[in-house]
Amino acid sequence: MEVIVEVEQLKKSFGKHTAVKGVSFNIAAGEVFGLLGPNGAGKTTIVRMLTTLLLPDGGRATVCGYDVRRQAARVRQCIGYVPQALSVDGALTGYENMMIFAKLLGLKGRERERRIADLLHFMQLEDAAGRLVRTYSGGMVRRLEIAQAVLHYPRVLFLDEPTVGLDPVARRGVWEILAKLRRTSRMAILLTTHYMEEADTVCTRVGILNRGEMVVTGTPGELKALVGNPDASMDDVFTYFTGNFLDAGGDFRGIRQVRHISRRLG
Numbered sequence: 003m004e005v006i007v008e009v010e011q012l013k014k015s016f017g018k019h020t021a022v023k024g025v026s027f028n029i030a031a032g033e034v035f036g037l038l039g040p041n042g043a044g045k046t047t048i049v050r051m052l053t054t055l056l057l058p059d060g061g062r063a064t065v066c067g068y069d070v071r072r073q074a075a076r077v078r079q080c081i082g083y084v085p086q087a088l089s090v091d092g093a094l095t096g097y098e099n100m101m102i103f104a105k106l107l108g109l110k111g112r113e114r115e116r117r118i119a120d121l122l123h124f125m126q127l128e129d130a131a132g133r134l135v136r137t138y139s140g141g142m143v144r145r146l147e148i149a150q151a152v153l154h155y156p157r158v159l160f161l162d163e164p165t166v167g168l169d170p171v172a173r174r175g176v177w178e179i180l181a182k183l184r185r186t187s188r189m190a191i192l193l194t195t196h197y198m199e200e201a202d203t204v205c206t207r208v209g210i211l212n213r214g215e216m217v218v219t220g221t222p223g224e225l226k227a228l229v230g231n232p233d234a235s236m237d238d239v240f241t242y243f244t245g246n247f248l249d250a251g252g253d254f255r256g257i258r259q260v261r262h263i264s265r266r267l268g
């Protein structure tokens with residue numbers, strides 16, 4: 003098993019508040035690791051440390067064998083990142099958005115054209131490539147953002163809540179793309195999510211965070227077995243390990259986030 007992401011006792015505080023309290027986990031090539039946890043559990047903070055956007059206060063993390071603190075530039079070369087915020091320009095076509103990223107990455111000539119064409123095809127966006135992105139559906143925007151993030155064929159892909167604000171059909175479309183990426187490239191994928199069906203369907207392994215601590219890691223099947231109920235769902239697993247009930251309505255922050263995402267696409 004080739005370990006690509008290694009996290010050991012990682013810590014981060016903001017002022018007096020410790021957001022991440024000594025978290026450890028590994029991700030191997032070909033795995034989709036889901037970070038679950040209630041609002042404020044520390045998921046985004048961990049992703050931001052592993053993508054070198056935030057310096058850890060303690061512990062150690064390596065990505066592709068490079069230390070996130072001391073070898074940040076190397077880490078950036080081997081990762082792709084799809085943040086929560088919009089990373090495409092609605093006033094450009096899908097092809098133009100891809101071209102900008104490809105140029106920023108230093109790709110040139112026929113190789114650049116080949117990668118853009120291959121990825122637009124992979125993401126089922128080739129027919130829409132010449133259309134302005136502001137005319138795309140939410141699912142198409144997400145697939146374009148993933149295409150941009152993997153133009154340099156990274157060995158690890160980080161996605162922060164990749165399907166928030168998408169309808170169930172669009173959500174499934176993104177899940178299929180992630181499963182296909184994993185199968186075809188053996189990429190290691192880390193995603194954060196609030197959707198238990200996403201954790202169950204796409205993730206090969208999940209870690210449940212609560213108040214900055216990793217409570218448990220395992221495959222969805224292993225975690226369900228730990229709950230001690232043969233019919234346990236991932237919702238039951240989440241409640242069992244965090245003590246949080248999944249409220250169908252979500253909290254204010256969650257709702258605001260979904261509205262924000264819908265607005266940015268509209």
Ligand SMILES: Nc1ncnc2c1ncn2[C@@H]1O[C@H](COP(=O)(O)OP(=O)(O)OP(=O)(O)O)[C@@H](O)[C@H]1O
Pocket residue numbers: 016019021039040041042043044045046047048255
């Ligand atoms: N830049 C910051 N300054 C101060 N506090 C912060 C900052 N970023 C995060 N926090 C705090 O750290 C804690 C963890 O936040 P984080 O965004 O990592 O949680 P999360 O699990 O991603 O939550 P959500 O599911 O709502 O996105 C929260 O209490 C949050 O308020």
